[in-house]
Amino acid sequence: MAATRPFSHFEFMIAWRYLRARKAEGGVSTMTWISLIGITLGVMALIATLAVRAGFRAEFVDTILGANAHSTVYYAxxxxxxxxxxxxxxxxxxxxxxxxxxxxxxxxxxxxxxxxxxxxxxxxxxxxxxxxxxxxxxxxxxxxxxxxxxxxxxxxxxxxxxxxxxxxxxxxxxxxxxxxxxxxxxxxxxxxxxxxxxxxxxxxxxxxxxxxxxxxxxxxxxxxxxxxxxxxxxxxxxxxxxxxxxxxxxxxxxxxxxxxxxxxxxRAQVWTWRDASSSFLNALDMEDDVMFIILSILVLIASMNITSGLIMLVKNKGRDIGILRTMGLTQGSILRVFFLCGAFTGIIGTIAGVILGVVFALNVDHVMSAVNMLSGGNAWDPAVRGIYELPAKLRAVDLAKAIGLSLFLSFIVTIFPARRAARMNPVEALRYE
Structure with a gap:
């Protein structure tokens, strides 16, 4: 039989059918929903955090540049x-x-x-x-x-x-x-x-x-x-x-x-706004890197649920895998079918997370107002933070980083269970059927 074209229409159809588990496969369906919700919340938190951090830095720098000189020349x-x-x-x-x-x-x-x-x-x-x-x-x-x-x-x-x-x-x-x-x-x-x-x-x-x-x-x-x-x-x-x-x-x-x-x-000397605020700006940059790493770990943990769900799916679909192999499907086709099952979960969760993260960033003022009301008005103290409100700034590069990270992790964690399904022996899969 001639080799099929990678990611053919029937591979997408089978993967989507497997992803929508029946009631008899409730465990698979539950794991799929857990993976989907976990990735959604992880991407949402990542986007919201990056937007708030970018907005805080932009507002802080703008207040510096809007009320202070960019450079100061003085004499020793x-x-x-x-x-x-x-x-x-x-x-x-x-x-x-x-x-x-x-x-x-x-x-x-x-x-x-x-x-x-x-x-x-x-x-x-x-x-x-x-x-x-x-x-x-x-x-x-x-x-x-x-x-x-x-x-x-x-x-x-x-x-x-x-x-x-x-x-x-x-x-x-x-x-x-x-x-x-x-x-x-x-x-x-x-x-x-x-x-x-x-x-x-x-x-x-x-x-x-x-x-x-x-x-x-x-x-x-x-x-x-x-x-x-x-x-x-x-x-x-x-x-x-x-x-x-x-x-x-x-x-x-x-x-x-x-x-x-x-x-x-x-005897002239120069003092720039970067010199005056270098320690604070360096601290912000370091916090940005640390927050990105921490939230990336959360997205990774959520993505690992895809592996658990796919392992259960492969186990439940052992008979189907054996039948598909005897019908002529190659190991590559089986691998791509189960890879698509995990990829669908990652893509849908990423899209939902991006939407929720953008909505949160655009309405951060309302969120902080609610937090202030619940905390008695002490959630944001300008005497400590320096500025009067918590801003958010959506940047294309931050969205790209969050989307790229989520999809990359989602695709990577599907490879192991997909390869396991592809290497399944059809004879062993059908022996007791």
């Missing part, structure tokens, strides 16, 4: 020896010709913005309430270059009045009970220098803008002040603390480091 401190006291003093690095430095940096191809910044820490107070705040002295143009700060949907006030007041985070506004138009008192430890020593500087500023950057630590501590006012307030007349730089592609920010150093001159 210098050490000055005093002959009279025979002591060495450390002078903080300042950007004295900051306008020229910012102009040279802005001229670098790929750099979109470069602005001088004055930074300092203060105590913000309103009535009997107070909070530690970090002040950024910037120009109005620099503030407008930060999308998370200037988002009209999450902010209040008029940014065009920035030169006549200050902008504060929504966390500070909430804790101090401050609104637009209120006067906020800022207290700096290093203020005016008098013969009696340095006294704290206390100034009152009108709140003209309240922003929500999406990061708990930023919204709770950050205050923006006009550059000229910050220079006067922090005794930085004619200098800046650093130059903040925005580039076209923040993911490749390291490509501009050498150019920035050359443009800034001697």
């Amino acid at each position: 401190p210098t050490h000055v020896y005093n002959d009279l006291t025979e002591e060495t003093y450390t002078v903080p690095g300042r950007v004295e010709n900051y306008e020229d430095v910012a102009a040279r940096i802005a001229a670098i191809p790929g750099v979109t913005h470069a602005f001088p910044v004055v930074r300092g820490q203060v105590m913000a107070a309103m009535g009997d309430r107070s909070n530690v705040a970090e002040v950024y002295g910037v120009t109005a143009d620099a503030l407008a270059a930060m999308p998370r700060i200037t988002d009209p949907e999450t902010s209040a006030g008029d940014l065009s009045n920035f030169d006549h007041g200050i902008a504060i985070g929504s966390g500070i506004a909430r804790e101090l009970g401050v609104g637009i138009g209120d006067k906020l008192r800022l207290i700096a430890p290093e203020g005016a220098k008098t013969p009696a020593g340095t006294t704290p500087r206390v100034s009152v500023y009108e709140v003209v803008y309240i922003f929500t950057a999406g990061r708990y630590d930023i919204d709770r501590t950050r205050v923006y002040m006009p550059l000229a006012e910050a220079q006067s307030y922090f005794n930085r007349e004619g200098v800046a603390d650093e130059v903040q730089v925005f580039v076209k592609d923040p993911e490749k920010v390291d490509d501009w480091t050498l150019d920035l150093l050359q443009a800034a001159g001697d």
